[in-house]
Amino acid sequence: MLGIGRVGRTASTLAVGLLLAVAACGGESGAGGGPVRVSVWAWYPEFKGVVDAFNASHTDVQVDWTNVGTGPDQYAKLKTAFTAGTGAPDVAMVEFQEIPTFVILDALVDMGEFGAGDDRDLYAEWAWSQATDGDKVYAIPVDGGPMALMYRRDLFERHQIPVPTTWAGYAEAAARIKAVDPTAFVASFGSDGGWINGLMWQAGCRPYGYSAATARDQVKINLTSRECRKVFEFHGDLVDRGLMAKDPFFTADATAALDSGKYWTWAAAGWTPGYVAGSLKNTAGKWAVAPMPQWTEGADDQGDWGGSTFAVTKQARNKKAATTVARELFGSSEAAWDVGLNKAFLYPLVKEVAADPAFTGKAYEFFAGQKVNEIFVPVSGKLGEFQYTPFQDFVFSELNDRSAEAMSGSRPWRTVLEETQKNVVAYARQQGFTVTE
Amino acid sequence: MTSAPPTAAPDADRSPPRRRVDRGPRRSSRRTTAHPVAGMLFVLPFFLVVVAFLVVPLGFALYLSLFTKSLVLGSRFSGLDGYVKAFTDPLLLDGFLRVLLFGAVQIPVMLGIALAGALALDAVTTRFAVLYRLIAFMPYAVPAVVGALMWGFLYSRTFGPFTGLTTALGLGEVDFFGGPLLLLSLGNVVTWAWTGYNTIVLYSALQGVPREVYEAAVVDGASPVQVALRVKVPAIGRAISLAAVFTVIGTLQFFTEPQVMARFAPTISAGYTPNLYAYNQAFAYSNFNYSATISFTLGFVVFVVAYVFVFVSRRRGAGS
Numbered sequence: 001m002l003g004i005g006r007v008g009r010t011a012s013t014l015a016v017g018l019l020l021a022v023a024a025c026g027g028e029s030g031a032g033g034g035p036v037r038v039s040v041w042a043w044y045p046e047f048k049g050v051v052d053a054f055n056a057s058h059t060d061v062q063v064d065w066t067n068v069g070t071g072p073d074q075y076a077k078l079k080t081a082f083t084a085g086t087g088a089p090d091v092a093m094v095e096f097q098e099i100p101t102f103v104i105l106d107a108l109v110d111m112g113e114f115g116a117g118d119d120r121d122l123y124a125e126w127a128w129s130q131a132t133d134g135d136k137v138y139a140i141p142v143d144g145g146p147m148a149l150m151y152r153r154d155l156f157e158r159h160q161i162p163v164p165t166t167w168a169g170y171a172e173a174a175a176r177i178k179a180v181d182p183t184a185f186v187a188s189f190g191s192d193g194g195w196i197n198g199l200m201w202q203a204g205c206r207p208y209g210y211s212a213a214t215a216r217d218q219v220k221i222n223l224t225s226r227e228c229r230k231v232f233e234f235h236g237d238l239v240d241r242g243l244m245a246k247d248p249f250f251t252a253d254a255t256a257a258l259d260s261g262k263y264w265t266w267a268a269a270g271w272t273p274g275y276v277a278g279s280l281k282n283t284a285g286k287w288a289v290a291p292m293p294q295w296t297e298g299a300d301d302q303g304d305w306g307g308s309t310f311a312v313t314k315q316a317r318n319k320k321a322a323t324t325v326a327r328e329l330f331g332s333s334e335a336a337w338d339v340g341l342n343k344a345f346l347y348p349l350v351k352e353v354a355a356d357p358a359f360t361g362k363a364y365e366f367f368a369g370q371k372v373n374e375i376f377v378p379v380s381g382k383l384g385e386f387q388y389t390p391f392q393d394f395v396f397s398e399l400n401d402r403s404a405e406a407m408s409g410s411r412p413w414r415t416v417l418e419e420t421q422k423n424v425v426a427y428a429r430q431q432g433f434t435v436t437e
Numbered sequence: 438m439t440s441a442p443p444t445a446a447p448d449a450d451r452s453p454p455r456r457r458v459d460r461g462p463r464r465s466s467r468r469t470t471a472h473p474v475a476g477m478l479f480v481l482p483f484f485l486v487v488v489a490f491l492v493v494p495l496g497f498a499l500y501l502s503l504f505t506k507s508l509v510l511g512s513r514f515s516g517l518d519g520y521v522k523a524f525t526d527p528l529l530l531d532g533f534l535r536v537l538l539f540g541a542v543q544i545p546v547m548l549g550i551a552l553a554g555a556l557a558l559d560a561v562t563t564r565f566a567v568l569y570r571l572i573a574f575m576p577y578a579v580p581a582v583v584g585a586l587m588w589g590f591l592y593s594r595t596f597g598p599f600t601g602l603t604t605a606l607g608l609g610e611v612d613f614f615g616g617p618l619l620l621l622s623l624g625n626v627v628t629w630a631w632t633g634y635n636t637i638v639l640y641s642a643l644q645g646v647p648r649e650v651y652e653a654a655v656v657d658g659a660s661p662v663q664v665a666l667r668v669k670v671p672a673i674g675r676a677i678s679l680a681a682v683f684t685v686i687g688t689l690q691f692f693t694e695p696q697v698m699a700r701f702a703p704t705i706s707a708g709y710t711p712n713l714y715a716y717n718q719a720f721a722y723s724n725f726n727y728s729a730t731i732s733f734t735l736g737f738v739v740f741v742v743a744y745v746f747v748f749v750s751r752r753r754g755a756g757s
Contacts, residue, residue, distance in 0.1 A: 072721065075721075076720035076721070079719075080720065082723075083723065083725050101723075104508050104509075105723060191703035216509065217509045246703075247594075248700065248701065248703055251593075251700065251701055252590060252593055252595065252596060253593050253596075253701075256596070257595065260595075390508060391508065391722065393722055394721070394722050397706075397707045397717070397721065401706040401707060403703070404703035404704045405704075407615070407703065407704075408615050408616055408704055409616075430507065431507045431508040431509060432508060432509030432510040433508070433509055
């Protein structure tokens, strides 16, 4: 019995100690003097420089940064934390397509209540519309991925293949590439939800419609429109004819193929110049960027692949300070954008930064001195509105799984969207949504 | 046969003698109740750990599985509806079929190699035996994620050594991540990782068999192969079926390799294995309730399959 008593006393001492420690932690972020500390989750390594810049320029608010994993890994942790009701950071990096998902989980703070609506004119219109819902500001845009076509200028010139300006021309180029080099492909069908989404966006396909502010339980899903179908039928045809490879993007195989002349083009995004300059060494200087091939000759339709924002979570202890962090981590901060543009190679959604001659006039050695941002910047201006569903992970997963079936030959390409539509509508209804198709 | 201790508990006297011998000598029940507090204190740490990390989470998952959560309507009690849905969910059933097909091929191959390896190790008496054991065991020491990534690169069409081999054989580049080869590729990774472990388990069992039995067989004129197949293998029958049960359970819970390899192999869908499906339901689609239901369904299937397996192998053991 003596033993138990001693153990019990030690335990209660420990418990008191823990309580004190917890209280001390809480006090740090309270009003008890000192700066408010705001926790942030973001996943690129260069983010440290952005945090340092913020902390150096603010005395009342200080950022504590954690990298808990990239994209889906971080979202898994966020979703767990929101379900558990505890454990989420004050501010989290969230990609555009995830915003409605977190909104319906009631996980994000409307920063409009803290004046974030004033930032409206700072950002590209398409990005602001994806980050907001009516007057509600759920996220502050940071970077995007306006799309353009990367191609091997040297190979196209050597074999006198015209750089395609239309998708029909792209298919012709694909056939000629195969004729010149049977081991080469025009590109790869990368099994990437964001990439195919960008191509759909460019084709004028608007498959989703959702506004929690208007009707929380209503969602539009129309993946089978002509504009959406033509994207899958076109690329599926190239894959079936052996003109397009099947390697998933960002694998060692795909990177090696880009760097060895196996792929001649890549429908890439505004953040690609930084990515390729870091990973493709053999073919540096041989690439160039051209505007995206168009579905209609002479048109100027554009798409976006990727992009991220900062959102304040409902679990934030000091929502006002957290909003300040989300708005000012990048915002108009020159020091932050210096890191963002020159180290993390982000495509800036702050209009002023994107329009700055220092950005548009930047010559890229990787592209033999081409000022590629002169192509990307106008694209961002033409993107227009594109919405997502509040269950976009399910939709992308369906699209990828059905496309994979088509690639392996067990499903005709023309049924990919039909089947996805059917499954997504069934899922949405089962989740309690009223679906309009 | 006469080892029943004089202090045997009264109920032991009533049980049939065969059972008593099977279970070995029993301790006095009076002795174990002599210091209840001390006994409980000894059990307490383990008990607390079991309650905190097994009973409570399982109970909570069971509780979750009885509710249905939808994005719009929130959470509501639905009793066993979730289970009805799980057992009729084509994606989940597909996943079960896939892991069963996978196991039907992979388990016999792996245990066959492990058994052969164990018999070989048992026969080797040189000082290299330790080295062989170490090498056999090494893949098991590599974390599963690292192993799967490593094999992802080995299978690569660009860097992998197998591409060189198939190209030299005139087969061209082979896609190890697609079509019918994908399950074989995954099976190979699992076999690579676990064969050594099972070899060591079976080898240890062989070490426990008295050497006199082998000597007797040799004296009776048995060849080394006959000794291995007719004496050694039956002698470690229990160890083999134990290894098989653990492997069956592990196969039904197949997760890490497909999860890691999905980045190379687009064909690995969200519901490729039941465990992967449960993971995606929870952490991609925020559907923790259905994920819990799938997990319990999986647990139930694992229990049934393992039980049937043990039952059948016992019957077979008794029959031979």
